[in-house]
Amino acid sequence: MSNSESEKVVSVSSRGQATIPKEFREELDIDAPGRVKFVRTDEGEIVVRPITSVTDLRGVLSGKRDEAGRSGVERLRESRERDEERDAALRERRGEEE
Secondary structure, eight states, rough: OTTTTOOOOOOOOTTOOOOOHHHHHHHTTOOSSEEEEEETTTTSOOOEEEEEEEGGGGGTTTTTOTTTTTHHHHHHHHHHHHHHHHHHHHHHHHHHOO
């Protein structure tokens, strides 16, 4: 460990919760309540990074599936198809009323 690094030991609860020490939260500008992401580096270390925008969440659900086995992309595609069908039905109804 280099001299520029600092360490803090924290407890992990039975639910897997740990408290990020205040000095690190301040240094990383992590709001509480807030969100962070854990990233595994090429060297195998786990790094905590603050989420500062929605784009920081990109890839978080990669490889994840819901109870029906659908990926996030598949669910989004299905949702958009339902929206398009609903919108088409509304346009058709409006055309009948005019």
